[in-house]
Amino acid sequence: MISNDNGALQAERDKWRSIQARQKEQASTTAGRQALIRLKQLITENESAFFSALRSDLGKSSVETYASEIAVTLNEIDYLLRHMGKLMGDRRIFLRPGLKAYVGRRPYGSVLIMSPWNYPFQLALLPLAGALAAGNNCFLKPSELSSATSRLIAQLVGKYFDSEQVCVVEGDGQTAAELLKLDWDFIFFTGSERIGSIIAKRAAELGIPSILELGGKCPCIVDAASVNEITARRIVWGKFFNAGQTCVAPDYVLVEKSAAGKLIEEMKAQVVSLYGENPSQAADYGRIIGNNHFSRLKQMLNSGTIAIGGKTDQNTLYIEPTIILNPEENSILMQEEIFGPILPVITWEDKGHLLSYLVKKPSPLTVYAFCRDQELIHSLSSLRSGAFCLNAVLEHVAQVKLPFGGVGSSGYGRYHGRASIESFSWQKTYYSKSQKNDIRLMYPPYQEKHLSLMRRFRKWLP
Ligand code: NAD
Numbered sequence: 257m258i259s260n261d262n263g264a265l266q267a268e269r270d271k272w273r274s275i276q277a278r279q280k281e282q283a284s285t286t287a288g289r290q291a292l293i294r295l296k297q298l299i300t301e302n303e304s305a306f307f308s309a310l311r312s313d314l315g316k317s318s319v320e321t322y323a324s325e326i327a328v329t330l331n332e333i334d335y336l337l338r339h340m341g342k343l344m345g346d347r348r349i350f351l352r353p354g355l356k357a358y359v360g361r362r363p364y365g366s367v368l369i370m371s372p373w374n375y376p377f378q379l380a381l382l383p384l385a386g387a388l389a390a391g392n393n394c395f396l397k398p399s400e401l402s403s404a405t406s407r408l409i410a411q412l413v414g415k416y417f418d419s420e421q422v423c424v425v426e427g428d429g430q431t432a433a434e435l436l437k438l439d440w441d442f443i444f445f446t447g448s449e450r451i452g453s454i455i456a457k458r459a460a461e462l463g464i465p466s467i468l469e470l471g472g473k474c475p476c477i478v479d480a481a482s483v484n485e486i487t488a489r490r491i492v493w494g495k496f497f498n499a500g501q502t503c504v505a506p507d508y509v510l511v512e513k514s515a516a517g518k519l520i521e522e523m524k525a526q527v528v529s530l531y532g533e534n535p536s537q538a539a540d541y542g543r544i545i546g547n548n549h550f551s552r553l554k555q556m557l558n559s560g561t562i563a564i565g566g567k568t569d570q571n572t573l574y575i576e577p578t579i580i581l582n583p584e585e586n587s588i589l590m591q592e593e594i595f596g597p598i599l600p601v602i603t604w605e606d607k608g609h610l611l612s613y614l615v616k617k618p619s620p621l622t623v624y625a626f627c628r629d630q631e632l633i634h635s636l637s638s639l640r641s642g643a644f645c646l647n648a649v650l651e652h653v654a655q656v657k658l659p660f661g662g663v664g665s666s667g668y669g670r671y672h673g674r675a676s677i678e679s680f681s682w683q684k685t686y687y688s689k690s691q692k693n694d695i696r697l698m699y700p701p702y703q704e705k706h707l708s709l710m711r712r713f714r715k716w717l718p
Contacts, residue, residue, distance in 0.1 A: 285344050288363075289337065291388040291421060295381065296333050298416040299326060302408070306377055309404040313376060314498065315543035315573075324498065325377040328654045332382050335656045335673050336389040343677040344390065346686075352716055354690040361681040363391035364465070365441035370432060370455070372447045373545050374501040374595070376402035379446045379469075380409055384422065386676025387444065393421055397435055399447075400428040401545050440464060442680065447471075449665055467669030467679055469503075470662055471593045475614060476506035476624040476649070477636055480515035487626040487647075488522030491599075492530060494624075494649030496577045499542035500597035501549075504622050504643075504653055507594050510610060513603040520579065520601065524564050527577045536567070536574050544573040544596060553596040559589035560600065611635050619664030624649055642666055 299306070303326060310316040310325065346360040367387045371380040380398045387394045396413070398406035403426075410424040425431060429451075436443075436458050445455040446469040459466035476491060495506050511519050531538040544550045550573050557566055557575075560583030565576035578598045583589045589600055604610040607629075614623075619640040626647055627633050637644040642662040645652050653660055659675035661667055671679050697706050698718055710717060 285340065285391060287421075288340060288344070288389045288391045291417070292333050292337050292340075292385060294416050295385055295388065296330065296337075298412050299330060299333075299381070302412055305408055305412075306405070309408045310377065312404040313373070313402040314501070314545060315541075316498065317540045317542075320498065320540065320542070321377070324654075325375055328656075329378050329382045329385065331654075331656045332672065332676070333385050336385055336676065339674065340389045340677060343674060344681065354693060356686075356688045358686050360684050360686070361390065361677065362684045363681055365392060366439075367392040367394045367442045367444060367680065368397070368435060368438075368440045369394055369444045370397045370435075370447065371399060373399035373401035374498065374503065376405035377409070380406075383444050383446070383671055383676070386671050387442075387680045388422070390677055390680035392442070392680055394423070395435070395440075396422065396424045397432055398424065398426065400426070400431075442466065444669075444671075444680075445469065452667065465669075465682075467661070467671065468667040469660075469669075469671075470621075470665065470667035471503045471595070472618055472620045472662070472666040473507035473593055474504055474620045474622045474624060474641075475617070476509045477610070477614075477627060477632075478509060478511040478515070478519060478625075479627040479629050479632060480512040481628040482626040482647075483511070483515040483519045483522065485522055485526070488519060489526045489529070490647070490649055491626070492523050492526040492577070495599045496527070496531070496541070496597050497650065499544060499575065500599075501542070501545065501595055502650065503595075504650055505595075506599070506624050506649055507620075508590065508600040508602060510602050510604050510614075513605045516581075516601065516603045520563050520581070523579060523599075527564060531577060535565075535577055536569065536572070541577070544575055546573070549596065550575070553594075553598060556587075556589045556594065556596070556598055559583040559587035563601070565597075607632055607635070614639055619662070619666055621662045621666045622652070640664060 306326065307318045307321055310321045344361045346358045349357040349359060351357050369383050369387065376399055380396055384394055384396060398409055406426050410426050413422050413424045425435060440462060441464055443455055443459050443466040445452060445466065449470045452468040452470045455466060456468060478487060491506055491509060531541045535541045544553060550570060553575055554568055557578065560580040563579045563581045565578030567576040568574060575597050580589065580598060580600045582602055583600045622643040622645055623636055623639050623641040624645050625633055625636045633646060640663055643652055652658055656673040658672065659670035660672045661670040669679055697709060
């Protein structure tokens with residue numbers, strides 16, 4: 257039994273401990289801020305090395321690398337540096353006199369981040385920024401297929417970070433599977449649906465939260481009134497950016513039949529305008545990541561009538577920007593995520609049929625629409641998908657204020673900006689009650705009149 261004096265001592269010690277714990281938590285915010293500053297330095301001081309690595313992995317031009325990998329990641333870091341104090345800070349919650357409460361964000365602890373090869377810089381370093389801002393220690397496993405970028409990231413992280421804060425392990429699926437066996441507090445995975453389900457299973461075994469950023473087939477719907485040069489340019493740019501190896505690229509186009517011919521002609525003109533008569537010579541047109549993906553895509557070229565493109569060169573892993581008209585619905589082109597520079601164009605006549613076709617499809621990351629028909633826009637925006645974009649492709653992903661992620665087969669969880677902090681941390685509730693008054697009503701033995709009093713003062717319970 258603790259005497260009154262001991263009770264006071266205990267209370268003082270508890271107070272001291274809670275101050276110490278809070279200082280430790282605040283220190284983790286400071287550590288997160290310093291880690292973000294170091295990450296920004298790592299990127300800005302080695303920009304040209306990243307340009308070379310991405311050119312070697314994917315034949316990416318420096319402008320494309322800057323826009324889609326470096327700028328997006330730097331914008332994320334700047335946003336987090338600006339807002340992390342407020343987002344991570346404790347929030348006092350007013351309940352009622354006699355009660356004190358606040359809610360604070362706390363880091364999960366050890367976070368495993370696994371990234372794919374198609375945007376090997378952004379998809380590794382952007383989630384890393386969010387995890388660090390929230391105060392976590394991170395283990396990064398980049399893709400073995402984008403080996404030049406992955407190696408560079410591993411070397412630079414070793415130079416700029418203490419290995420207890422950030423550690424990079426290079427390796428293939430086997431290395432990844434070994435890593436998965438370890439104890440983690442959170443797993444962030446970007447990649448295929450097949451591996452995503454392995455990750456989700458492991459997270460469930462560990463009883464930890466996870467985020468899956470997966471892929472799928474993003475449809476792009478065009479009505480006749482919207483077929484024009486701008487629509488064609490935006491679709492062509494979005495599809496053939498990074499040689500089509502983008503998770504949110506328009507996977508296939510569904511165009512109103514009466515305007516299909518015009519759209520194909522406009523897109524043909526745009527391919528020439530963006531990449532010239534011979535895209536194999538264009539400095540701004542990328543290459544396929546490796547032989548396996550090249551063979552997979554080459555096989556897809558047999559799925560229908562080629563309207564534009566179709567040329568390939570295995571030696572340079574080149575596949576020409578290609579448009580295929582009305583491929584069979586059961587062809588691999590229409591059954592699997594394309595993830596390359598091949599764009600099927602399918603025609604539709606009846607809005608009702610179009611919508612029932614789309615509703616049956618697995619939920620994509622994004623539904624794109626180039627439409628003027630308001631009723632159609634409303635129906636398309638109501639489909640189950642991670643995002644809906646009208647008259648634009650890809651660029652929503654680069655908006656730091658917009659959460660990014662999928663739903664259903666395209667994944668779960670969100671990141672980017674505020675959503676990164678929210679996803680990589682958990683909310684802790686602190687609750688304290690004055691000892692001055694104690695409402696007897698709360699305790700047994702209960703009486704009949706308590707019920708009516710409780711009903712009357714329900715809002716003030718407990
Ligand atoms: P992938 O699933 O093959 O590989 C992703 C990561 O998982 C790699 O680091 C790989 O080494 C690792 N891995 C491989 N085998 C594993 C195993 N058995 N256990 C654990 N990890 C393993 O995906 P990918 O081919 O690199 O990327 C393409 C896919 O990623 C496409 O489906 C694309 O749509 C999707 N993607 C999604 C997003 C998004 O933000 N939603 C972004 C880019 C790519």
